Amino acid sequence: MAVIEVKNVNLTYRVLKNRTGSIKELFRDSVKGRIRILDYVALHNVSFSVDAGEVVAIIGRNGAGKSTLLKILAGVLPPTKGTSKVYGKIAPMIELGAGFHPEMTGAENVLFYSALMGRDVKRVKERTAAIGEWAGVTDHMDFPLRTYSSGMSARLSFATATDEQAEVLLVDEVLSVGDLDFRAKSRDRMNSLISSGAAVVLVSHDMVAVCELATRAIWLENGHVKMIGNPAEVVAAYEAH
Amino acid sequence: MKYAQLIRLLVNRELTLRYKRSVIGIGWTLLNPMITSFVLWVIFSFVFASRLPGTQQYAPYLMAGILLMTFFSQGVTISAESIASNGPVLTKIYVPPQVFPISTALAGLVNFFIGMIPLSIVCLISGQSIAWTMPLVFTVGICLALLTAGIGMTLSILYIRFDDMRNIVNVLLMILMYFTPVFYPVTILSPKLQQIIQFNPLTSYLDIFRWAFSNNATATLSDWLFMIFTSILSITLGTIVFKKFWPRTVAML
Numbered sequence: 001m002a003v004i005e006v007k008n009v010n011l012t013y014r015v016l017k018n019r020t021g022s023i024k025e026l027f028r029d030s031v032k033g034r035i036r037i038l039d040y041v042a043l044h045n046v047s048f049s050v051d052a053g054e055v056v057a058i059i060g061r062n063g064a065g066k067s068t069l070l071k072i073l074a075g076v077l078p079p080t081k082g083t084s085k086v087y088g089k090i091a092p093m094i095e096l097g098a099g100f101h102p103e104m105t106g107a108e109n110v111l112f113y114s115a116l117m118g119r120d121v122k123r124v125k126e127r128t129a130a131i132g133e134w135a136g137v138t139d140h141m142d143f144p145l146r147t148y149s150s151g152m153s154a155r156l157s158f159a160t161a162t163d164e165q166a167e168v169l170l171v172d173e174v175l176s177v178g179d180l181d182f183r184a185k186s187r188d189r190m191n192s193l194i195s196s197g198a199a200v201v202l203v204s205h206d207m208v209a210v211c212e213l214a215t216r217a218i219w220l221e222n223g224h225v226k227m228i229g230n231p232a233e234v235v236a237a238y239e240a241h
Numbered sequence: 242m243k244y245a246q247l248i249r250l251l252v253n254r255e256l257t258l259r260y261k262r263s264v265i266g267i268g269w270t271l272l273n274p275m276i277t278s279f280v281l282w283v284i285f286s287f288v289f290a291s292r293l294p295g296t297q298q299y300a301p302y303l304m305a306g307i308l309l310m311t312f313f314s315q316g317v318t319i320s321a322e323s324i325a326s327n328g329p330v331l332t333k334i335y336v337p338p339q340v341f342p343i344s345t346a347l348a349g350l351v352n353f354f355i356g357m358i359p360l361s362i363v364c365l366i367s368g369q370s371i372a373w374t375m376p377l378v379f380t381v382g383i384c385l386a387l388l389t390a391g392i393g394m395t396l397s398i399l400y401i402r403f404d405d406m407r408n409i410v411n412v413l414l415m416i417l418m419y420f421t422p423v424f425y426p427v428t429i430l431s432p433k434l435q436q437i438i439q440f441n442p443l444t445s446y447l448d449i450f451r452w453a454f455s456n457n458a459t460a461t462l463s464d465w466l467f468m469i470f471t472s473i474l475s476i477t478l479g480t481i482v483f484k485k486f487w488p489r490t491v492a493m494l
Binding site for chain 1: 243246254258262329330331332333336489
């Protein structure tokens, strides 16, 4: 059963050439006819679907459109053309700790981050201690986040994001969170989420991890899908390129 | 609504975070308008106090003006900034972006109500009693929150697109402050200026607020209509502008 359906997605950023951001300059430039709007095509006719339990890796050079594609899947960026549909709850792990605030305590941040992901705050409240424990920061839950080390805060945010079963996990290079122990622990948790039916879309430059984790790989090149298929084959073709 | 809980957390954060590291914390919300009002009262009471008609008192008149103006200008500046400052979240997690300006307006509303505690004290000290119409200030608060949220939503789009907007808004707010009878009675102005001031919606809000709280001004039916009309207009326009321009604006964050 497909949980993600992406059909003919195009995304164009409109870029003002010599973009200034100041009204005065915009006015001056438009009077002189110096404004040129460039359409920067970030994604071109991208189509694919992901079934429950699948792990799809997106690979490609910097600027190939990988992050843009994740943003579209997350529902943050509406596609210019085409449709992108995700059925079920999304756990976005695009940049861990994006919703964290340094002045709020660990426990407050867990609540806040969960609320941002549209979860039920009451239920999370009961889970806060367990989340902190799993992240290994129990003693620090009542201290402001600015006192955390970056590893601690990343662990807490990973623990929060994966605390509830989601249908779709969007992962952007976050598999390397924390120390070795925690990495093993987080990999276990990812695997258990996948085995209970979550689909994963991950963006990575770590080709070893891609071959190991993914069941399918998509190679993006300048916004075009260059190749979809078996991860080992796609990675081989990408590296030979 | 699914995001009601998020709005509650955001309002809470807005109220506590600003004073998180300060000693008296949210007490500043009480202290700030009192200090500002006191300073202005010391300076202006000689000039303006005698110009107020009938039983009206200058101290509560001034403080009501400052409370309402703070609510409006702080609400507008913070909510206009809220989308840009939450950009890192909005580009990673899907959250209806409107929750940020709305929460800011609601936090302003709470501060406005907290500010009525010192206002009541000032009223009593200057020999006025709280009017029986007092509950009507809730209508004023809600209308003002709608007005603020609507303007904030529109501006938040403009803030992302044009860097200059911040400076323009600051100047406009300052001008608006002088075109609102915050610290002077309207009657000191020439008839022509008085007419212009009546076109400022905030004048109506302020008249109703002062009248409802301690019968310290006169509010007409047209003031009420103007207040309700502008608040609904603002939130409607804000919503429409936001819906129309957000998809392209989010790509600029």
